[in-house]
Amino acid sequence: MTVDLNKLHAVGAIAEAAEGKWGMVIDMDLCTGCQACVAACAMENNIPYVEEEDAGYGRSMHWIRTERFWEGEYPEVKISGYQPMLCQQCGKAPCEPVCPAFATVHSQAEQLNLQVYNRCVGTRYCANNCPYQVRSFNWRDYQDSRVRPEITILANQFNPDVTVRRRGVMEKCTFCIQRIHKAQDKAKSEGREVEDGEFTTACAQACPANAITFGRIDHPESLVSQLARSPRAEHHLEELGTLPRVTYLKEG
Amino acid sequence: MADRKHHTSHEEHLREQRLMLDPMPRGKMNEMVMEAMHTTSWKFWLVFGLLAAIVAYALFYKWGVMILEGLGVAGVNRPSYWGIFLVNTVFWIGISHAGTFISAILRVFKAEFRRPFTRAAELMTTFGLVQAGFSIFMHMGRVWLSYWLMPIPNQRQLWPNFHSPLSWDLLAITTYLLSSTMYLFLPLIPDLAMARDRTPDGTWQKVFYRTLALGFRGTEGEWTHLRNALNIFAFAIIPVMFSVHTIVSWDFAMATRPGWSSTIFGPYFVIGALHSGMGAVVMVLAVVRGTMKNMKYFIRPEHFEAIGKLMLIISMAWAYFFFNDYIVQWYGGDKWTKELLHWHEAGPMGWMWFAMLIFNVAIPWATLWNKKWRSTPWLIFIVGMLINVGMWFERYIIVPISLTINRMPFTWRLYQPGIEVWLGIGTLAFFILLYMTASKLIPLIPVWEVQEGQMAHSLKKYGRETVVTVSELE
Amino acid sequence: MAEEKSILAVFSDIDPAADAIEQLRLLGVHDDCMNVISGIPVTEAMLGRPSQWTNVPRLALGGAAAGFLVGLFLAFITPNMYTISVGGQPFTPVPPAVIVLFEMTMLGMLISTFVGVFFDSLFPNYRPMHYVPEISDGKIAILIECLPPDEQKVRDVLKQLGAESVEEAEAQHL
Numbered sequence: 001m002t003v004d005l006n007k008l009h010a011v012g013a014i015a016e017a018a019e020g021k022w023g024m025v026i027d028m029d030l031c032t033g034c035q036a037c038v039a040a041c042a043m044e045n046n047i048p049y050v051e052e053e054d055a056g057y058g059r060s061m062h063w064i065r066t067e068r069f070w071e072g073e074y075p076e077v078k079i080s081g082y083q084p085m086l087c088q089q090c091g092k093a094p095c096e097p098v099c100p101a102f103a104t105v106h107s108q109a110e111q112l113n114l115q116v117y118n119r120c121v122g123t124r125y126c127a128n129n130c131p132y133q134v135r136s137f138n139w140r141d142y143q144d145s146r147v148r149p150e151i152t153i154l155a156n157q158f159n160p161d162v163t164v165r166r167r168g169v170m171e172k173c174t175f176c177i178q179r180i181h182k183a184q185d186k187a188k189s190e191g192r193e194v195e196d197g198e199f200t201t202a203c204a205q206a207c208p209a210n211a212i213t214f215g216r217i218d219h220p221e222s223l224v225s226q227l228a229r230s231p232r233a234e235h236h237l238e239e240l241g242t243l244p245r246v247t248y249l250k251e252g
Numbered sequence: 253m254a255d256r257k258h259h260t261s262h263e264e265h266l267r268e269q270r271l272m273l274d275p276m277p278r279g280k281m282n283e284m285v286m287e288a289m290h291t292t293s294w295k296f297w298l299v300f301g302l303l304a305a306i307v308a309y310a311l312f313y314k315w316g317v318m319i320l321e322g323l324g325v326a327g328v329n330r331p332s333y334w335g336i337f338l339v340n341t342v343f344w345i346g347i348s349h350a351g352t353f354i355s356a357i358l359r360v361f362k363a364e365f366r367r368p369f370t371r372a373a374e375l376m377t378t379f380g381l382v383q384a385g386f387s388i389f390m391h392m393g394r395v396w397l398s399y400w401l402m403p404i405p406n407q408r409q410l411w412p413n414f415h416s417p418l419s420w421d422l423l424a425i426t427t428y429l430l431s432s433t434m435y436l437f438l439p440l441i442p443d444l445a446m447a448r449d450r451t452p453d454g455t456w457q458k459v460f461y462r463t464l465a466l467g468f469r470g471t472e473g474e475w476t477h478l479r480n481a482l483n484i485f486a487f488a489i490i491p492v493m494f495s496v497h498t499i500v501s502w503d504f505a506m507a508t509r510p511g512w513s514s515t516i517f518g519p520y521f522v523i524g525a526l527h528s529g530m531g532a533v534v535m536v537l538a539v540v541r542g543t544m545k546n547m548k549y550f551i552r553p554e555h556f557e558a559i560g561k562l563m564l565i566i567s568m569a570w571a572y573f574f575f576n577d578y579i580v581q582w583y584g585g586d587k588w589t590k591e592l593l594h595w596h597e598a599g600p601m602g603w604m605w606f607a608m609l610i611f612n613v614a615i616p617w618a619t620l621w622n623k624k625w626r627s628t629p630w631l632i633f634i635v636g637m638l639i640n641v642g643m644w645f646e647r648y649i650i651v652p653i654s655l656t657i658n659r660m661p662f663t664w665r666l667y668q669p670g671i672e673v674w675l676g677i678g679t680l681a682f683f684i685l686l687y688m689t690a691s692k693l694i695p696l697i698p699v700w701e702v703q704e705g706q707m708a709h710s711l712k713k714y715g716r717e718t719v720v721t722v723s724e725l726e
Numbered sequence: 727m728a729e730e731k732s733i734l735a736v737f738s739d740i741d742p743a744a745d746a747i748e749q750l751r752l753l754g755v756h757d758d759c760m761n762v763i764s765g766i767p768v769t770e771a772m773l774g775r776p777s778q779w780t781n782v783p784r785l786a787l788g789g790a791a792a793g794f795l796v797g798l799f800l801a802f803i804t805p806n807m808y809t810i811s812v813g814g815q816p817f818t819p820v821p822p823a824v825i826v827l828f829e830m831t832m833l834g835m836l837i838s839t840f841v842g843v844f845f846d847s848l849f850p851n852y853r854p855m856h857y858v859p860e861i862s863d864g865k866i867a868i869l870i871e872c873l874p875p876d877e878q879k880v881r882d883v884l885k886q887l888g889a890e891s892v893e894e895a896e897a898q899h900l
Binding site for chain 3: 277278279282403409410411413414415420423424426427430431434435437438442445446448449450462463465466467468469470471472473474475476477478479480481484485488489491492495499700703704707725
Binding site: 085100132133147167237 | 321322323324328329330331332333334391392393394395397398400401410412413415416417418419422503506507508509655658659660662663665668
């Protein structure tokens with residue numbers, strides 16, 4: 001006998017969660033750990049470079065990072081895999097409710113996890129509560145040319161679609177929301193829907209191994225949805241119930 | 253004859269021991285308290301100046317530097333996003349719990365030994381909360397926007413997020429700071445009136461006391477209103493006190509992190525707060541007794557003895573909660589929690605974990621059971637200090653050390669304190685500075701409460717035994 | 727209208743003060759015309775005086791109710807003014823609202839208790855008042871504000887019962 005939980009008024013607590021809208025699939029068997037995604041993301045999103053000392057101390061600000069894992073002791077080490085890690089755009093994000101200032105919120109329209117920079121007061125509670133540890137904090141005024149004169153030249157390659165952030169503000173991957181909006185605006189002006197593969201995020205675009213696929217996961221025919229249905233698919237820390245929108249393919 | 257002599261000496265002994273049986277005329281006590289306030293040696297000013305310099309440099313200058321340069325000058329990093337700032341916040345809120353414990357819980361239960369030092373303890377509450385406020389505001393990335401967290405109408409039309417434990421914290425700490433300050437002030441009014449009556453005209457002190465005493469004379473109505481209000485405060489501030497540290501614990505317990513997500517954190521934190529708070533009270537009382545004039549009359553070994561007993565019980569309760577938390581986490585067997593527990597004990601900061609247990613449990617248990625030892629001011633001062641160090645370690649283990657271990661091993665990294673060490677020293681110096689200032693401005697002993705207690709106490713003979721009796725005057 | 731005279735009799739103990747109050751009543755001084763000023767809270771029962779009316783508990787209750795309403799506003803109204811979805815939680819979840827309600831209720835109650843003392847005792851009050859500084863040194867003073875015609879008799883009775891001083895009270899700046 002099966003019990004319909006919805007008939008037991010279990011709606012809300014146990015009922016299936018919405019799938020979300022935008023999603024990503026990362027094939028870890030294809031990833032070579034080349035860090036092209038990291039560089040592309042930094043350029044696309046005006047992510048400041050952090051000097052060696054700070055970066056070594058855990059203050060690098062990349063929104064996507066390639067985690068290396070290895071087995072054995074030096075020098076007998078064997079790389080056992082690369083794991084690109086970025087904001088999972090959780091459906092039930094632990095970072096959101098803990099912000100006292102409503103600086104990290106859920107977009108109802110895009111089903112994304114937003115960070116509102118100018119609302120952030122820097123309590124860093126969200127970063128503590130992120131099980132994926134993918135949020136980065138502006139520990140210093142990395143983008144201010146008055147503080148770092150050398151940034152003046154780099155400022156010429158800033159992406160005009162993305163703001164720069166100042167000290168004391170939290171930031172994280174947005175799934176290149178500026179690209180999403182651009183594609184949506186273009187499709188709207190042409191009176192059509194956004195097509196699958198019409199645009200992609202900076203990291204996916206830059207990946208030479210095509211390990212990253214981005215698209216609509218609420219469209220069953222999209223490439224990203226097809227890949228996400230693969231038997232190799234898994235979600236990170238799924239047991240926490242965060243409903244991540246990034247699917248990893250591994251160990252086929 | 254010999255028998256009678258024995259009785260007299262026993263009586264004398266009781267009177268010598270207990271302030272409540274050793275009454276003095278009220279005028280004499282007033283004079284002693286005023287004299288304690290006015291007698292200031294050069295040593296006081298030396299310490300005062302030193303502390304003021306530390307506050308100016310370590311608290312305000314260093315904080316200014318951090319505001320201008322960003323939190324990069326501190327030691328916080330990924331994954332230890334919260335560092336000593338939060339350790340100090342929890343620590344200072346913990347200290348502040350002692351005042352309420354003594355002046356409210358002991359008042360409700362009519363523990364008579366509380367009378368001479370309710371104010372000394374209640375001052376710690378207010379000043380401790382001020383330091384907690386400093387610590388938490390320092391920790392913010394953009395402190396100049398901290399008013400965004402206040403629930404006030406604003407042109408952004410945005411109210412705080414009441415889903416967030418930090419918003420609850422703000423409400424709870426504000427409530428606690430305001431109510432403990434009011435609770436400090438109400439029983440102070442009659443003593444301010446006393447100070448007003450004993451201050452000559454034409455001095456700024458006269459203006460100060462006259463203003464703050466609000467025109468209190470001690471009429472029947474005034475006393476009735478005051479007594480009623482104190483009664484309401486004593487009962488109502490107890491749940492507020494419990495809520496404050498429970499909500500502070502929820503900042504951690506609500507998070508999806510190994511080691512933090514624990515339902516026992518609320519009471520564990522409350523008892524931890526009382527542990528460090530009582531330790532701090534004996535430290536303050538020992539210093540007040542040792543350095544201020546006439547205080548040996550008001551603060552006696554019996555008071556250290558009584559607080560020592562409470563400290564022992566609280567230490568046992570702390571050990572009980574600690575073990576509860578530990579064994580449930582250990583038995584659960586979650587791999588990240590196991591990693592964390594191993595990190596606590598055998599990681600590079602493992603010494604701190606063991607020191608915490610020694611200072612919070614082993615040393616109090618080894619010393620406080622002995623009546624003579626716990627009545628000795630210098631000895632219990634050291635025990636109180638070690639408990640405070642141990643409790644600071646406990647918060648350090650809970651905040652930056654536990655933050656090191658998360659579910660993403662790639663990000664694990666040790667935390668090395670930076671400028672926040674200075675800022676922490678600054679808050680400690682500021683606490684002592686505020687306390688020293690207060691000790692020169694307001695009567696540190698609630699004289700009317702002491703006199704009330706002395707009226708209520710007497711000796712009575714049951715057979716051949718002389719015993720102390722207390723009558724209920726209220 | 728002639729200016730009303732007041733007498734301030736200072737006692738050093740409760741018992742003679744209580745006796746004096748009884749005698750004054752026999753002499754026709756109404757309870758409303760007397761006030762006892764003391765350096766410690768001496769209860770009405772000890773002095774045989776009618777019990778004092780205080781609004782403080784009622785004000786505390788009113789403040790608690792007001793605080794509760796503020797809590798309701800914060801927890802249930804403000805999230806609806808600008809709806810923001812966080813963490814898959816409802817806009818106005820009840821469990822966190824309990825915390826807001828508790829804190830605001832307690833804050834409202836304690837502030838109104840505090841303000842109640844000011845309100846009932848007419849604080850702050852810096853006008854000249856009948857007072858002697860010895861009161862804060864533990865003396866008990868009886869202030870007789872409306873004197874019966876035979877004022878001298880009142881004075882004699884007070885003196886007889888051990889009043890340390892019986893003086894015409896002068897309003898003075900405290």
